[in-house]
Amino acid sequence: MEWLERAGLLLVMMRRLREHESWCGETHIQKAAYFLQELLRVPLEYRFVLYKHGPFSFELRDELAGMQAEGFLVVQPMGYPYGPSLREGPAAEVVLKRYGKQAKAYRKQIEFVAAKLGDKRVVDLEKLATALYVTLEGRATGQERAGRIHALKTHIPIEGAQTALAEIDRMREEAEPVAC
Amino acid sequence: MATKTHEIRDPIHVFVRLDSDERRLLDSRPFQRLRHIHQLATTFLVYPGATHTRFEHSLGVMELATRIYDVVTTPANLLYDSARAVVPRDDEYKYWRRVLRAAALCHDIGHLPFSHAAEKELLPAGYDHERIGREMIEGPVLRPVWDTLKVQPQDVAKVAVGPDKYPEPLNTWENILAEIIVGDAFGADRMDYLLRDSHHAGVAYGRFDHFRLVDTMRILPTSEDGSAEPSLGITQGGLQSAEALLWARYLMFAQLYLHHVRRIYDVHLKEFLQQWLPGGRFHTDVEAHLRLSDSEVMSGLRDAATDPSKPGHEPARRLLKREHYRLVYEKNPADQERNRQSTRCVYEAVAGEFGPAAVRLDSYPAKSGSVDFPVYTRNERIESSLDMSKTLKEIPTFGVDYVFIDPSLREKAKDWLKQNRERIIPANGGTGDGVA
Numbered sequence: 001m002e003w004l005e006r007a008g009l010l011l012v013m014m015r016r017l018r019e020h021e022s023w024c025g026e027t028h029i030q031k032a033a034y035f036l037q038e039l040l041r042v043p044l045e046y047r048f049v050l051y052k053h054g055p056f057s058f059e060l061r062d063e064l065a066g067m068q069a070e071g072f073l074v075v076q077p078m079g080y081p082y083g084p085s086l087r088e089g090p091a092a093e094v095v096l097k098r099y100g101k102q103a104k105a106y107r108k109q110i111e112f113v114a115a116k117l118g119d120k121r122v123v124d125l126e127k128l129a130t131a132l133y134v135t136l137e138g139r140a141t142g143q144e145r146a147g148r149i150h151a152l153k154t155h156i157p158i159e160g161a162q163t164a165l166a167e168i169d170r171m172r173e174e175a176e177p178v179a180c
Numbered sequence: 181m182a183t184k185t186h187e188i189r190d191p192i193h194v195f196v197r198l199d200s201d202e203r204r205l206l207d208s209r210p211f212q213r214l215r216h217i218h219q220l221a222t223t224f225l226v227y228p229g230a231t232h233t234r235f236e237h238s239l240g241v242m243e244l245a246t247r248i249y250d251v252v253t254t255p256a257n258l259l260y261d262s263a264r265a266v267v268p269r270d271d272e273y274k275y276w277r278r279v280l281r282a283a284a285l286c287h288d289i290g291h292l293p294f295s296h297a298a299e300k301e302l303l304p305a306g307y308d309h310e311r312i313g314r315e316m317i318e319g320p321v322l323r324p325v326w327d328t329l330k331v332q333p334q335d336v337a338k339v340a341v342g343p344d345k346y347p348e349p350l351n352t353w354e355n356i357l358a359e360i361i362v363g364d365a366f367g368a369d370r371m372d373y374l375l376r377d378s379h380h381a382g383v384a385y386g387r388f389d390h391f392r393l394v395d396t397m398r399i400l401p402t403s404e405d406g407s408a409e410p411s412l413g414i415t416q417g418g419l420q421s422a423e424a425l426l427w428a429r430y431l432m433f434a435q436l437y438l439h440h441v442r443r444i445y446d447v448h449l450k451e452f453l454q455q456w457l458p459g460g461r462f463h464t465d466v467e468a469h470l471r472l473s474d475s476e477v478m479s480g481l482r483d484a485a486t487d488p489s490k491p492g493h494e495p496a497r498r499l500l501k502r503e504h505y506r507l508v509y510e511k512n513p514a515d516q517e518r519n520r521q522s523t524r525c526v527y528e529a530v531a532g533e534f535g536p537a538a539v540r541l542d543s544y545p546a547k548s549g550s551v552d553f554p555v556y557t558r559n560e561r562i563e564s565s566l567d568m569s570k571t572l573k574e575i576p577t578f579g580v581d582y583v584f585i586d587p588s589l590r591e592k593a594k595d596w597l598k599q600n601r602e603r604i605i606p607a608n609g610g611t612g613d614g615v616a
Binding site for chain 2: 023025026027049050051052053056058062065066069070075077078079080081082083084098121122123124127133151153154155161
């Protein structure tokens, strides 16, 4: 996928997230993109590593910065206790018009992610996304996964990790990934 | 066991101190090689003072990283439970301090000759300087040093290359240590290179109050929407120093790092290396890497520049005899408004008119200058830096697109471009898809 196609898809995803009550900070976009790519197989082609609030793509961060530079996105401070929100910028409509159609092929997957994550707070997103990350690593199974989450992200207590894992297991059963 | 403290004079930090165990790392082949890797590649051909190397920069990063570590782990500065919980104690605390200092020294040891100038095109897929550095840290060359320092090479490598480049996930503490060195907002690497490049190049814009900034750094929970994840931030008193740093970065990019002559030198250097290196690429094994520095490449360049029979003669001559391609077009707001693909349009038109061999396109994608990090306010709350500072929110993006042409054709091409501009850059207000 070319970067402008991705930009169009991200803008569509952000609209859907907002429809589901998301305030759309970078964490929401990062985690939603992670679920889209890793759980639902939408070929965004980002590399995710464990970093800020869980799985994080430095490439996606650069692209979001590029989207700001091009006027597709603007940063809007939200005030305590939120971080800055990313909103559509003056040039967003042009991208959506020209490249938003690409997102149609992944409408179901985008809707799934927006419905599952849209109303989540950052504190919940980091637990859920880290739970998916640890699950997909395949190193730890069952209850061991909660221990691994806590070892990697010490501020996430074992009980919180267990709740997130249960939710992730349900989500994996419900998810309909893109056919290969 | 370390027996002695060594002092090294430094133009930025006055003295950099290290013990005799750390001195073994300093004396190792990978580190000594950095004496022969220019910090700013070919920039010294444009700014004659910029001859400093990654050797002194790495010492500077160690000094700054240690100061940051000491400030952010001081018990009185640990303001939140999540920060207190993440900082190790006693021997473990000392262990990680040693790891951090070693990682700071090693963070650039994988750099190729002339650093970033030609990294992407001249290494096999999947390789970059961080990977070469990691393999060197974890390999046999430095093993005796780690045994002396009593640190695990994997710990050093994780902190040196950071979460984006290490193949295993880092935990919260390791991420904080990596942030101290290579962090996007105010890592020691960035602080040192801005101060040092500014000093040596004679470009004053890179200066900022790093003493104040370091003193106000803290490990803070982001407190973003309920998250307690700790990361590096500052107290409100350091906000202006952080603003100054991020403005300094913007100005240094505009003035120095993206200078058009430096950019075309990189293009000619890459062309030279593609012809001069055996197989047209750098080797990735450690021995080959250690044997090659700027000195060997410079010698090859000088040799090739004067002898037409040598591989790489043409780009070497252009580089060393100031016969480099000249700027004929650069991206500008008016043309961007007209057509977001303006640079691509110009490049294709000029290459069509004068032949592709006479034209070069160079692009550095636009990046946002603003960075979000937690700020501990005077009323004891954590707020986003972008909420606290209009200045940080408004730092301009930086990025360039240049079209260069053979110097003998420059005037003709400029005239031609002036006469045909309307046709070459059609007004469609469209969205570019490559160079934007």
